[in-house]
Amino acid sequence: MTNKNKKTIAGIGGPAAPSKQSKQKSEDSQDYSSFKTVLFYCMLIVFLPVITFFLMKAVVLDGFFEMSEVKVNIFSAVGAVVSLHIALGLYIYRAYFGAASSKAPKED
Amino acid sequence: MSSEVSSDNPIYGPFFGVMGAASAIIFSALGAAYGTAKSGTGIAAMSVMRPELIMKSIIPVVMAGIIAIYGLVVAVLIAGALEEPSKYTLFRGFIHLGAGLSVGFSGLAAGFAIGIVGDAGVRGTAQQPRLFVGMILILIFAEVLGLYGLIVAIYLYTK
Numbered sequence: 001m002t003n004k005n006k007k008t009i010a011g012i013g014g015p016a017a018p019s020k021q022s023k024q025k026s027e028d029s030q031d032y033s034s035f036k037t038v039l040f041y042c043m044l045i046v047f048l049p050v051i052t053f054f055l056m057k058a059v060v061l062d063g064f065f066e067m068s069e070v071k072v073n074i075f076s077a078v079g080a081v082v083s084l085h086i087a088l089g090l091y092i093y094r095a096y097f098g099a100a101s102s103k104a105p106k107e108d
Numbered sequence: 109m110s111s112e113v114s115s116d117n118p119i120y121g122p123f124f125g126v127m128g129a130a131s132a133i134i135f136s137a138l139g140a141a142y143g144t145a146k147s148g149t150g151i152a153a154m155s156v157m158r159p160e161l162i163m164k165s166i167i168p169v170v171m172a173g174i175i176a177i178y179g180l181v182v183a184v185l186i187a188g189a190l191e192e193p194s195k196y197t198l199f200r201g202f203i204h205l206g207a208g209l210s211v212g213f214s215g216l217a218a219g220f221a222i223g224i225v226g227d228a229g230v231r232g233t234a235q236q237p238r239l240f241v242g243m244i245l246i247l248i249f250a251e252v253l254g255l256y257g258l259i260v261a262i263y264l265y266t267k
Contacts, residue, residue, distance in 0.1 A: 034163050045170055049177055053184070070266060073188060077181050077262060081255075084177060088170065092244060095164045 037098070041091040048087050053080035119193045124201030128208030129186040132261070135212030136179025139219020139254075143172030147226025154234040161233065164240060168226025171251050175215045175222070178258045182211040185265055207261040214257020221250035 056076040060067065113119050147168035155162055186204045190196065229243030 031159075038163055038166055042166075042170065045173065046177075049181070053181065070189075073185050074262060074266060077185055080181055081178070081258065084174060088174060091170060092167060095167060096240070096244075098163070 037094065041087070041094065045084065045087045045091065049080040049084040052083040053077065056080070113193060116197050116199075117194055118198055121193050121196045121198045121201045122190055124198070125186060125190050125196065125204035128201075128204035128206070129183045129190070130208070131205075131212045132186065132208035133176075133179045133183040133212075135209075136215030136219075136254075137176050139216035139222075140172045140176035140179075141219070143175065143219040143221075143223035143226065144169050146223030147172065147230060150227035150230040154230050158234045165230040165233065167244065168222055168230065168247055171247050172219055172222045172226070174251065175219050175254045178254050179211055179215050182207060182258065182261045182265070185262070189265075203264055203267050207264040210264065211254075211257040211261040214260075215254045218250055218252075218254035218257075221253065222247060225250055 053076045056079045057072060060072050060075055151162070151165045151169070154165060186208055189200070189204065225243065225246050229239065229246065232239045233243060
């Protein structure tokens with residue numbers, strides 16, 4: 001079946017047409033996968049500190065009642081900023097090392 | 109009413125705290141917007157020829173967004189501590205104004221730095237990929253300026 005298809009395409013568009021089409025398709029899938037990665041990390045960086053802030057505030061406030069309000073706020077703020085930087089570090093690591101590995105199949 | 113309002117707890121005391129919370133997020137967002145827009149023009153110009161580098165070149169935009177999160181954290185802290193004039197001393201209002209201004213203007217400065225460095229760095233990385241490490245280092249040093257403002261703001265807030 002696939003062989004037959006190939007023959008008709010080659011007959012119509014010449015030998016260059018299928019390779020161009022498959023190249024376009026692989027570029028599209030590559031764009032989609034990189035978009036998914038970027039979107040995931042951006043969501044992580046935007047929402048992780050906010051969630052950490054309010055979660056830590058709720059958990060610390062529930063767990064240690066003897067803590068003052070100001071201390072709880074400080075700890076949750078510091079926790080939010082630390083989690084933010086961890087997410088940013090993960091993104092930079094992925095961009096630096098992940099981009100090199102995604103380049104490899106393209107060279108084939 | 110006049111018994112609650114004294115020279116230590118004036119009716120305009122919370123004004124300073126509110127201005128602190130507002131200036132924290134306003135100036136941080138201003139810096140973050142400039143950083144995003146300036147490095148965004150660089151990314152758009154670079155991606156025409158090297159679309160595979162987009163994942164790497166988004167980093168300045170992400171770092172500019174983080175500046176706004178610093179301002180958001182301080183604004184939420186200050187807004188949580190605001191109270192009625194009778195329970196809110198003028199001293200606390202000044203402290204909160206100082207905290208908001210310190211993170212706000214540090215964020216503005218860091219956002220400007222990230223925008224200019226991101227624009228030039230992304231365009232340069234397209235021609236010489238080894239520049240990437242240098243761009244990241246410069247961006248981190250620009251980002252740390254905003255972090256210093258955040259540290260001072262949190263330290264002021266604990267007073």
